Amino acid sequence: ELGWISKVYVNRPAVVRHAEQIKKWKTLKGNWQAAWLLKAVTCIDLTTLSGDDTPSNVQRLCFKAKHPIREDLLKALDMHDKGITVAAVCVYSARVSDAVDTLKAAGCTIPVASVAAGFPSGQTPLETKLAEIRLAVEYGAREIDIVISRSLVLTGQWEGLYEEIRLCRAACGEAHMKTILATGELGSFANVYKASMIAMMAGSDFIKTSTGKEVENATFPVGIVMMRAIKEYYWQTGYKVVGFKPAGGIRTAKEAITWLMLVKDELGVEWLTPELFRLGASSLLGDIEQQIFYHVTGSYPLQHELAMA
Amino acid sequence: SQPLFGSQPWGGSQSLLGSQPWGGGPSPCWGPTVPVPPPGNAAVLVAPPAAVLPLLLLAELGGEGAALPPGVLNVLAGPPGLPRALRDHPGIRAVTWIGAAEQDDLRCHLWGSPLRGPRLGGGPRGGRVVVIVLDSADLDSAAAAAATLPRGGCVLLAQDSVAAPLERRLRARLGRLRLGDPTDPRTEVGPLAPETPLPEELLWEAREEGAQVFQVPLPPLPGRGQRFYPPTLISGVAPTSRCLREPVPGPVLVLLPVRGPSEAVAVASALPHAAAAALWAQDITVALDTADRLPQGLVSLNSLDLLDPSTGGTDLDEALREFGCPPWEQPPEVEEPLSPSVTLDDPGDPELAQAVAAARGAAPGWGRLPGASRARVLRGAAAALPGGPGTPEDGDRSDTGGSLRGALLRWAERAERAGGTVQEMPGGRALLTRRPLGVLGVAWGWPRSLALELLLPALALGNAVVVVAPSGGAGAAQRLRKALVAAGLPAGALTVLPGASRCSGSRLARQRPDGLWLCGGDADCDWASAVSVPCVWGVPAGLLGAPGQDLPPGAERELELRCTRPRCLWLPGGAP
Numbered sequence: 001e002l003g004w005i006s007k008v009y010v011n012r013p014a015v016v017r018h019a020e021q022i023k024k025w026k027t028l029k030g031n032w033q034a035a036w037l038l039k040a041v042t043c044i045d046l047t048t049l050s051g052d053d054t055p056s057n058v059q060r061l062c063f064k065a066k067h068p069i070r071e072d073l074l075k076a077l078d079m080h081d082k083g084i085t086v087a088a089v090c091v092y093s094a095r096v097s098d099a100v101d102t103l104k105a106a107g108c109t110i111p112v113a114s115v116a117a118g119f120p121s122g123q124t125p126l127e128t129k130l131a132e133i134r135l136a137v138e139y140g141a142r143e144i145d146i147v148i149s150r151s152l153v154l155t156g157q158w159e160g161l162y163e164e165i166r167l168c169r170a171a172c173g174e175a176h177m178k179t180i181l182a183t184g185e186l187g188s189f190a191n192v193y194k195a196s197m198i199a200m201m202a203g204s205d206f207i208k209t210s211t212g213k214e215v216e217n218a219t220f221p222v223g224i225v226m227m228r229a230i231k232e233y234y235w236q237t238g239y240k241v242v243g244f245k246p247a248g249g250i251r252t253a254k255e256a257i258t259w260l261m262l263v264k265d266e267l268g269v270e271w272l273t274p275e276l277f278r279l280g281a282s283s284l285l286g287d288i289e290q291q292i293f294y295h296v297t298g299s300y301p302l303q304h305e306l307a308m309a
Numbered sequence: 310s311q312p313l314f315g316s317q318p319w320g321g322s323q324s325l326l327g328s329q330p331w332g333g334g335p336s337p338c339w340g341p342t343v344p345v346p347p348p349g350n351a352a353v354l355v356a357p358p359a360a361v362l363p364l365l366l367l368a369e370l371g372g373e374g375a376a377l378p379p380g381v382l383n384v385l386a387g388p389p390g391l392p393r394a395l396r397d398h399p400g401i402r403a404v405t406w407i408g409a410a411e412q413d414d415l416r417c418h419l420w421g422s423p424l425r426g427p428r429l430g431g432g433p434r435g436g437r438v439v440v441i442v443l444d445s446a447d448l449d450s451a452a453a454a455a456a457t458l459p460r461g462g463c464v465l466l467a468q469d470s471v472a473a474p475l476e477r478r479l480r481a482r483l484g485r486l487r488l489g490d491p492t493d494p495r496t497e498v499g500p501l502a503p504e505t506p507l508p509e510e511l512l513w514e515a516r517e518e519g520a521q522v523f524q525v526p527l528p529p530l531p532g533r534g535q536r537f538y539p540p541t542l543i544s545g546v547a548p549t550s551r552c553l554r555e556p557v558p559g560p561v562l563v564l565l566p567v568r569g570p571s572e573a574v575a576v577a578s579a580l581p582h583a584a585a586a587a588l589w590a591q592d593i594t595v596a597l598d599t600a601d602r603l604p605q606g607l608v609s610l611n612s613l614d615l616l617d618p619s620t621g622g623t624d625l626d627e628a629l630r631e632f633g634c635p636p637w638e639q640p641p642e643v644e645e646p647l648s649p650s651v652t653l654d655d656p657g658d659p660e661l662a663q664a665v666a667a668a669r670g671a672a673p674g675w676g677r678l679p680g681a682s683r684a685r686v687l688r689g690a691a692a693a694l695p696g697g698p699g700t701p702e703d704g705d706r707s708d709t710g711g712s713l714r715g716a717l718l719r720w721a722e723r724a725e726r727a728g729g730t731v732q733e734m735p736g737g738r739a740l741l742t743r744r745p746l747g748v749l750g751v752a753w754g755w756p757r758s759l760a761l762e763l764l765l766p767a768l769a770l771g772n773a774v775v776v777v778a779p780s781g782g783a784g785a786a787q788r789l790r791k792a793l794v795a796a797g798l799p800a801g802a803l804t805v806l807p808g809a810s811r812c813s814g815s816r817l818a819r820q821r822p823d824g825l826w827l828c829g830g831d832a833d834c835d836w837a838s839a840v841s842v843p844c845v846w847g848v849p850a851g852l853l854g855a856p857g858q859d860l861p862p863g864a865e866r867e868l869e870l871r872c873t874r875p876r877c878l879w880l881p882g883g884a885p
Contacts, residue, residue, distance in 0.1 A: 007444075009591040011611045013737070013881045014450035026495050228449045235477065265485065 010189040019220035087274040100140035113143035120211040122147040165202035178206035184216035196229035206243035217248025247280025361386035446589035456482035500536035609879035667801030668773035676771035687721035689796025720769035737881035743873035745771030747823035753778035754829025
């Protein structure tokens with residue numbers, strides 16, 4: 001429906017100002033902070049996307065995914081039996097089988113998410129993108145994070161973009177698809193909004209801000225624009241809810257809570273579940289665990305006291 | 310920059326606050342309108358009980374941490390008789406009021422020369438913000454900004470094609486507002502001020518007229534929710550509806566669809582109590598054109614941040630004088646108490662009415678000319694003036710042709726330079742210009758003959774002037790008028806009427822000009838007539854200096870400020 005994106009206007013200073021106000025919201029303390037932090041943990045996609053990933057560090061990641069917070073800390077909060085795990089493990093497509101095997105051996109049902117379609121730049125031919133997606137699904141990934149071709153957005157080829165995402169969606173089959181928009185490279189907020197709408201129309205289950213490898217990753221203004229697009233899509237279709245995933249640059253527990261509060265403000269409480277909200281992060285889990293350690297014991301942990309991810 | 314004419318600090322002063330409380334939220338539009346006394350003065354703020362709460366909080370905070378020495382800021386809440394009693398107190402040197410003066414006790418003479426009596430400044434001002442949303446606007450940002458309920462509640466004019474999406478977004482946002490204790494920083498909507506009537510009657514009337522009213526159910530609140538009113542959106546109102554004519558107390562947004570920018574400008578011009586406007590549009594041509602045509606003095610583009618005057622310079626300060634209480638102005642020495650009101654019999658005044666009507670016809674054209682064209686007219690008149698420098702004409706030894714010629718050339722140059730300033734601030738830039746008032750009435754009551762230097766600034770800056778003066782100085786005035794008309798001044802832009810100076814101020818005021826200058830104690834004006842004129846100024850006797858001499862320093866700037874209205878266009882952008 002090209003008509004839905006033909007009259008998109010986004011005022012950048014107004015959105016930036018709105019985001020500045022969010023940062024001034026009162027910070028949570030005590031039990032409330034701990035509760036929101038645990039909520040954030042259940043929404044994390046624990047990620048490792050480096051050139052030097054090997055089976056050993058992927059295995060370590062999977063064990064951390066199953067037990068993100070130390071048992072005794074959870075027991076002190078009386079949350080040890082609530083099944084607190086992360087939402088997914090996100091790795092490169094070549095490492096998917098290692099992750100799947102490890103999780104199966106550990107008896108864990110956390111899905112493995114694979115990045116595909118020429119991650120991170122997306123500058124590969126469409127055939128190889130589709131082949132990568134099919135292989136990742138074959139290796140056992142239940143979620144696929146695809147990357148769009150930014151050149152299609154920058155040249156305004158909306159129909160081409162729709163077709164590309166639609167084909168990737170078909171290649172995913174039963175797997176759940178997240179579309180990475182790489183907002184840092186899209187040029188303007190209006191382009192971000194339009195690309196979000198096209199991605200949702202073409203069948204994405206989630207829209208994701210960035211690959212984590214760009215100069216500018218997930219910032220609050222860009223998140224606000226994408227969330228407004230999600231809300232508008234829900235209003236236009238009447239029923240379709242699409243999830244939102246900010247990724248890249250989220251390192252502190254305070255930022256994670258701010259993202260949760262922002263989702264609650266823009267989209268509503270219904271979106272605060274792992275089915276509709278994910279945080280793409282790797283070191284964030286460490287910071288959250290430190291904050292929970294502080295909440296339970298009253299002092300910050302030494303480096304060896306928390307398991308490495 | 311140049312100090313204003315005769316500014317010095319003085320002793321005790323008083324501020325009267327009118328009877329209409331504004332707003333109901335935790336930050337009810339006091340902001341730049343609180344009359345903060347400049348250094349060296351003590352103030353007594355008197356307010357009706359409905360409006361006094363934020364002032365009491367201010368006084369309390371002023372005392373904490375020894376910010377202000379004790380006795381500098383005093384706040385009194387009381388019955389209507391209190392202001393009058395305080396006003397007659399000998400310790401009070403100056404009086405300023407904000408708000409509407411409806412009560413009989415406040416009616417009094419406006420002195421022609423404020424140096425001889427307590428000056429009353431201010432007038433019914435401000436109150437609401439008008440938000441205009443055109444079809445090329447960022448609807449989400451506009452709804453988010455409007456849902457912060459600026460100044461308690463605002464009127465939204467939305468173009469037809471975007472009215473429905475905007476309404477849906479407003480409903481979603483209003484539903485998420487947080488109500489609570491006004492001193493809690495997280496609260497977004499507080500209780501109504503005491504003694505403010507609940508707006509139920511207005512809502513009932515709106516429903517009768519066919520508008521839709523959307524209200525959010527109240528959450529559990531402290532104090533069992535008394536005095537809390539739920540955020541409300543009234544949509545689909547007619548332009549004649551009462552909720553547009555009066556500011557609605559409480560957190561109420563009124564949404565009115567309009568067909569386009571021109572209709573939006575027409576509706577916004579007709580809204581009373583709206584001194585500020587916010588325009589949301591991404592199409593820059595349409596936005597700037599509409600902003601130009603809006604009559605509001607403070608227009609912001611794609612933003613609802615009302616400017617913080619402390620960050621700008623003196624130009625901004627002057628611009629913001631319009632939008633609330635003017636900054637503390639030089640008050641006069643109190644020598645005599647205010648005299649009781651004067652009742653006048655009211656014969657019809659056809660000559661004056663005709664003159665004012667002609668001026669009203671000439672004012673738009675003259676005002677819209679670029680400064681250079683007006684300068685050309687003034688220079689032409691200077692060349693055409695009969696008599697060389699130093700030759701007295703008809704026994705008018707006071708106003709020689711020479712000094713008048715010099716004044717004409719000076720003001721011609723000033724008219725050419727009348728552009729405005731750009732003030733850069735964090736968050737954007739403000740374009741500050743001054744626009745002519747329109748029709749300016751001058752009532753001359755001093756014993757000397759009419760000083761034509763007084764009229765030149767008003768003409769040079771685009772006003773149409775109607776003067777009522779005793780016949781003594783008429784000859785020079787007619788010569789000047791003839792010279793100006795010959796040089797291209799539209800007929801009606803300058804009229805000098807002979808007339809008795811007694812009560813000439815009232816006569817002029819009754820014709821409803823856009824501005825009124827009262828020169829001299831005889832040319833005074835009664836309160837009832839003065840209230841209907843937007844800008845009334847009692848010209849101080851010392852302003853003109855001795856006849857034939859140059860104007861004292863600061864006088865030119867004061868004259869400029871008094872015959873123009875400030876206009877501030879706020880363009881946000883850049884790093885916050």
